[in-house]
Amino acid sequence: MKLNIALxxxxxxxxxxxxxxxxxxxxxxxxxxxxxxxxxxxxxxxxIDAVGEPYPDETHEICANADAVLFGAIGHPRFDNDxxxxxxxxxxxxxxxxxxxxxxxxxxxxxxxxxxxxSPLKRERIExxxxxxxxxLTGGIYFGERGRKDDGNTAFDTMTYQRFEIERLAKKGFEFxxxxxxxxxxxxxxxxxxxxxxxxxxxxxMEKDYPEVEVSYEFIDAxxxxxxxxxxxxxxxITANLFGDILTDEASVIAGSMGLMPSSSVxxxxxxxxxxxxxxxxAAGKDIANPLATVLSAAMLFEDMNMTEEAEEIRRVVNKxxxxxxxxxxxxxxxKSYKTSEVGDWLASNI
Amino acid sequence: MKLNIALxxxxxxxxxxxxxxxxxxxxxxxxxxxxxxxxxxxxxxxxIDAVGEPYPDETHEICANADAVLFGAIGHPRFDNDxxxxxxxxxxxxxxxxxxxxxxxxxxxxxxxxxxxxSPLKRERIExxxxxxxxxLTGGIYFGERGRKDDGNTAFDTMTYQRFEIERLAKKGFEFxxxxxxxxxxxxxxxxxxxxxxxxxxxxxMEKDYPEVEVSYEFIDAxxxxxxxxxxxxxxxITANLFGDILTDEASVIAGSMGLMPSSSVxxxxxxxxxxxxxxxxAAGKDIANPLATVLSAAMLFEDMNMTEEAEEIRRVVNKxxxxxxxxxxxxxxxKSYKTSEVGDWLASNI
Ligand SMILES: CC(C)[C@H](C(=O)O)[C@@H](O)C(=O)O
Ligand SMILES: CC(C)[C@H](C(=O)O)[C@@H](O)C(=O)O
Numbered sequence: 001m002k003l004n005i006a007l008x009x010x011x012x013x014x015x016x017x018x019x020x021x022x023x024x025x026x027x028x029x030x031x032x033x034x035x036x037x038x039x040x041x042x043x044x045x046x047x048i049d050a051v052g053e054p055y056p057d058e059t060h061e062i063c064a065n066a067d068a069v070l071f072g073a074i075g076h077p078r079f080d081n082d083x084x085x086x087x088x089x090x091x092x093x094x095x096x097x098x099x100x101x102x103x104x105x106x107x108x109x110x111x112x113x114x115x116x117x118x119s120p121l122k123r124e125r126i127e128x129x130x131x132x133x134x135x136x137l138t139g140g141i142y143f144g145e146r147g148r149k150d151d152g153n154t155a156f157d158t159m160t161y162q163r164f165e166i167e168r169l170a171k172k173g174f175e176f177x178x179x180x181x182x183x184x185x186x187x188x189x190x191x192x193x194x195x196x197x198x199x200x201x202x203x204x205x206m207e208k209d210y211p212e213v214e215v216s217y218e219f220i221d222a223x224x225x226x227x228x229x230x231x232x233x234x235x236x237x238i239t240a241n242l243f244g245d246i247l248t249d250e251a252s253v254i255a256g257s258m259g260l261m262p263s264s265s266v267x268x269x270x271x272x273x274x275x276x277x278x279x280x281x282x283a284a285g286k287d288i289a290n291p292l293a294t295v296l297s298a299a300m301l302f303e304d305m306n307m308t309e310e311a312e313e314i315r316r317v318v319n320k321x322x323x324x325x326x327x328x329x330x331x332x333x334x335x336k337s338y339k340t341s342e343v344g345d346w347l348a349s350n351i
Numbered sequence: 352m353k354l355n356i357a358l359x360x361x362x363x364x365x366x367x368x369x370x371x372x373x374x375x376x377x378x379x380x381x382x383x384x385x386x387x388x389x390x391x392x393x394x395x396x397x398x399i400d401a402v403g404e405p406y407p408d409e410t411h412e413i414c415a416n417a418d419a420v421l422f423g424a425i426g427h428p429r430f431d432n433d434x435x436x437x438x439x440x441x442x443x444x445x446x447x448x449x450x451x452x453x454x455x456x457x458x459x460x461x462x463x464x465x466x467x468x469x470s471p472l473k474r475e476r477i478e479x480x481x482x483x484x485x486x487x488l489t490g491g492i493y494f495g496e497r498g499r500k501d502d503g504n505t506a507f508d509t510m511t512y513q514r515f516e517i518e519r520l521a522k523k524g525f526e527f528x529x530x531x532x533x534x535x536x537x538x539x540x541x542x543x544x545x546x547x548x549x550x551x552x553x554x555x556x557m558e559k560d561y562p563e564v565e566v567s568y569e570f571i572d573a574x575x576x577x578x579x580x581x582x583x584x585x586x587x588x589i590t591a592n593l594f595g596d597i598l599t600d601e602a603s604v605i606a607g608s609m610g611l612m613p614s615s616s617v618x619x620x621x622x623x624x625x626x627x628x629x630x631x632x633x634a635a636g637k638d639i640a641n642p643l644a645t646v647l648s649a650a651m652l653f654e655d656m657n658m659t660e661e662a663e664e665i666r667r668v669v670n671k672x673x674x675x676x677x678x679x680x681x682x683x684x685x686x687k688s689y690k691t692s693e694v695g696d697w698l699a700s701n702i
Contacts, residue, residue, distance in 0.1 A: 075542075079542075088542065090542045090543065094543070120472050120473055120476045120579055120580050120581075121471050121472060121473070121579075122471055122472070122473060125471045141510065141543075141544065142543055144507065146544065146545040146546075147545060148545065148549075150513070152549075153513060153514040153515075153549075154511060154512070154513045154514070154549075155511070155512055155545040155546040155548065155549035156495065156509055156510060156511040156512075156545065156546060157509070157510045157544045157545055157546050158507055158508070158509050158510075159492065159507060159508045159509075159510065160505060160506070160507040161505070161506055161507075162501070162504060162505045163504040163505070164504075189593070189596075191426075191430075191439065191441045192441065192445070192492075192493055193492065193497065193508045194497040194498060194499065194506040194507065194508055195497075195506040195507060195508050197506065198499075198503075198504075198505075198506035220596075220597055221596045221597050221599075221600040222600065224575070224597045224598075224600050224601040225600045225601055225603060225604050225609075228471055228472075228579055228601070228604050229471050229604055230471075242540070245540075245571075245572045246571055246572050246575045246597060247575075248572075249572040249573065249575050249576045250575040250576055250579070250601065252576060253576050253579050253580055258576075
């Protein structure tokens with residue numbers, strides 16, 4: 001099969017981890033006789049520096065015409081504490097999500113048997129955790145009207161949701177639930193927010209189309225608690241953009257290492273695959289970042305293309321590297337560790 | 352000293368836990384020769400049932416004229432999944448916060464040596480945790496404009512902040528930091544939200560007035576993670592209403608039992624003291640709820656009245672009950688446990 005994949009390395013450790021995913025994908029392509037055509041493009045601070053724009057039109061063209069997008073990370077600390085910065089790398093991310101229509105961010109959370117004791121949570125609380133958070137990604141307070149009034153002394157942001165936005169996300173949630181243990185939890189703040197009440201109303205109206213799915217409704221504050229108390233209590237969670245931003249990061253702690261958690265952002269045309277970790281600027285250029293989350297994101301890419309065997313092959317080799325301790329320093333427990341590029345080479349050569 | 356305390360038992364287990372706090376306060380008053388005049392008043396579902404309003408004017412009068420308010424919990428499940436309910440118990444809570452001007456919710460998070468192993472988090476991660484979250488409580492998306500458009504198919508909520516709202520909350524944060532380890536963390540989502548950028552700008556401008564305080568700025572998603580990874584990294588956190596709602600509940604998991612965590616909501620005139628747990632309807636009327644969070648909230652009340660010895664006495668007796676295992680079933684580890692009212696009696700008689 002021929003695959004056009006847009007390659008957005010981004011900032012910080014992005015380029016380094018992306019390089020390893022490319023090696024692994026190329027090895028998979030060779031083994032299964034596919035032809036991957038990589039289309040590199042600029043995003044984030046890197047794109048601001050080069051062309052003054054974090055998500056340039058040329059990048060969008062490349063992504064929109066690709067079969068999928070593989071993405072590293074964006075963000076640079078020099079923008080974070082500067083409230084006056086006019087162009088921010090994150091704007092590129094948001095523009096990309098919106099222009100590509102990536103309405104659902106899919107974040108699986110699971111544990112690796114060999115790493116379970118790295119979690120800050122006790123083993124018995126997390127062993128066997130297997131949940132998916134579906135975060136709405138192109139609406140809500142991320143894209144509502146915002147601004148200043150009153151000489152800049154008042155600032156506002158608007159959380160807006162339309163019924164169809166909730167429906168298409170919830171539909172994905174119900175579909176995932178049907179393929180899994182048929183439990184769906186809608187997380188909101190319906191005791192305060194009108195938009196959350198629309199979420200509840202909309203999901204409730206869809207329940208009849210999925211009579212086998214058991215649906216629950218919980219408040220975001222309660223879930224922020226329960227997710228760490230008893231993550232095994234959840235299967236599929238659907239939630240709004242901002243709530244999902246918070247919950248998915250919180251959930252990533254369960255696994256013990258952010259360096260392992262992949263994600264996809266699904267659109268109606270093209271989908272994007274990225275590690276959930278950020279650009280981790282302190283580690284940039286040092287060849288020490290953990291590439292596994294990006295590699296596992298590539299596995300999600302193959303999975304979504306119905307190339308299940310290829311996806312499994314990637315997961316197998318990742319598990320092998322964990323089992324044999326061929327890992328970067330964050331996972332090495334002070335023992336022998338390998339460079340980012342060495343781990344990438346090892347994974348590719350084991351395929 | 353004479354103290355007028357408004358007593359708002361509320362819903363669910365509220366009345367039961369409040370009863371125990373009253374016993375303890377009365378015992379303290381007797382020992383230290385104070386005169387507490389309790390002024391009971393209706394709130395929540397209980398008030399809706401009685402007078403059709405979750406925070407009736409008479410209740411407000413009583414609170415506004417009291418020296419302090421002691422509060423149980425409100426909320427009833429019959430309202431939760433009914434998006435069409437016109438009057439909700441929670442509206443009473445919000446109205447109360449607004450009308451009494453309770454702009455800062457103060458939530459300490461700490462561990463009890465005897466309970467540390469009840470936490471889902473590993474001992475070494477949490478031992479010695481001692482942080483305070485200051486949540487803005489009368490602004491933000493809780494009180495902005497909200498509504499429906501487009502035949503009910505679009506819903507919106509507005510997160511609004513004015514500079515003075517941020518300043519008065521931040522001032523409390525700086526003051527707490529000065530009395531503690533001089534570290535303040537402002538938590539926001541300034542990479543997306545305009546209101547968060549106003550938060551950052553405002554707090555940054557105040558830094559010069561507190562040269563000894565080391566201020567950091569972190570994103571809510573990152574803090575949702577770090578708070579469980581390494582809670583000892585935080586001292587005083589200041590944050591907006593919605594973010595605080597989520598973070599304070601999340602932080603409560605650290606201590607291992609929500610049944611232990613007190614809080615205060617500070618206004619310019621009167622302040623309110625309440626356990627952070629909810630109304631826990633399943634346990635209502637069974638005399639099994641843990642009263643310690645409410646009792647410790649009463650300790651915060653005495654502390655704020657500069658009655659430090661009285662506050663210490665309450666904390667001492669609570670620690671004693673924990674050490675001697677005179678506790679409710681949630682803390683009994685399957686061993687001998689006591690009724691809510693028995694724990695209250697025991698505490699009072701040990702003062
Ligand atoms: C960088 C930021 C704008 C972004 C978000 O909030 O969506 C990030 O936190 C994420 O979750 O992808
Ligand atoms: C009941 C609800 C409206 C309330 C809030 O969100 O403020 C509660 O969760 C709290 O934290 O006191």
